[in-house]
Amino acid sequence: MIKKVNIVMKATFAWTEEEEKCLTARIVDNFCDLINRSEEEGLYWTGLQCDLIELAHMVWQSGMLTDMQGRPMEFQSIVRHICRVLHVREPRNPSSVISSVRARKNVRVGPLRDRYLQLVSKANIKDPMRLEIRRKRK
Numbered sequence: 001m002i003k004k005v006n007i008v009m010k011a012t013f014a015w016t017e018e019e020e021k022c023l024t025a026r027i028v029d030n031f032c033d034l035i036n037r038s039e040e041e042g043l044y045w046t047g048l049q050c051d052l053i054e055l056a057h058m059v060w061q062s063g064m065l066t067d068m069q070g071r072p073m074e075f076q077s078i079v080r081h082i083c084r085v086l087h088v089r090e091p092r093n094p095s096s097v098i099s100s101v102r103a104r105k106n107v108r109v110g111p112l113r114d115r116y117l118q119l120v121s122k123a124n125i126k127d128p129m130r131l132e133i134r135r136k137r138k
Contacts, residue, residue: 031055035081079091
């Protein structure tokens with residue numbers, strides 16, 4: 001009788017705090033720019049809706065985007081604005097999207113932050129979010 005052995009491997013990616021802060025700042029800058037744009041500019045999100053919502057959550061957690069009164073923008077408001085500009089159907093409950101993203105069991109789709117950090121460090125792509133935004137041709 002052959003005994004089954006489970007093999008567990010741990011990911012060896014260890015990002016520095018500086019790399020993570022730099023990526024978050026870049027994403028916040030992108031969101032600030034995009035939220036102030038008009039939907040008539042014809043920008044479209046080509047990635048997954050859940051990835052865009054996950055990025056919006058990262059921006060909200062940073063507390064770096066503020067509303068007209070100088071208070072940090074609400075998560076729902078960030079999602080509403082970014083979905084409008086990038087022509088993405090706004091989810092009724094963005095928090096449930098975040099919950100399902102965190103509960104992901106698919107090994108091939110890791111956390112978005114890790115995927116973006118990998119693109120920055122390994123592929124030398126300075127702004128990975130821009131890879132998923134396209135302008136509609138006239």
